[in-house]
Amino acid sequence: MKIILVDAINTFIIKGEGVFKEMQDLLDSFENKKIILTNANDEEVKKYGLKNMPYEVFTLEHSPEKSNSEYYKKMLEHFNLSKDSVVYFEHNKDAVKSAESIGIKTYYYDKDKKDLESLKDFLLKNLN
Numbered sequence: 001m002k003i004i005l006v007d008a009i010n011t012f013i014i015k016g017e018g019v020f021k022e023m024q025d026l027l028d029s030f031e032n033k034k035i036i037l038t039n040a041n042d043e044e045v046k047k048y049g050l051k052n053m054p055y056e057v058f059t060l061e062h063s064p065e066k067s068n069s070e071y072y073k074k075m076l077e078h079f080n081l082s083k084d085s086v087v088y089f090e091h092n093k094d095a096v097k098s099a100e101s102i103g104i105k106t107y108y109y110d111k112d113k114k115d116l117e118s119l120k121d122f123l124l125k126n127l128n
Helices: 021-028 042-047 069-079 093-101 116-126
Strands: 003-007 034-038 056-059 086-090 105-108
Touching (some): 056 069, 069 093, 086 116
């Protein structure tokens, strides 16, 4: 069963509000394991409340940034996963390109539109 990789800040976490509840409800409707990807350092983890997430959180603390494909290579290695065992959604276009460059099936999530229907469609189509 594929793992859902979830972008943290500006996607799952809305600045000043916390967890995007409707997104969590959507994600919880899937039995797949979820991992939140961030680059938050200790200060940012506290600032955004990333210690109390409903899913496991992975960070490399900006070394490298998610716009660098090495981030995803290290993440896959850390969890002993392959590019084909995950799907990912992310709000940052450079990070999307970076993940796609190593073969991760990635969806660009527009943080302003908050289109959960399109995200659901992406997940349904790519989790098989």
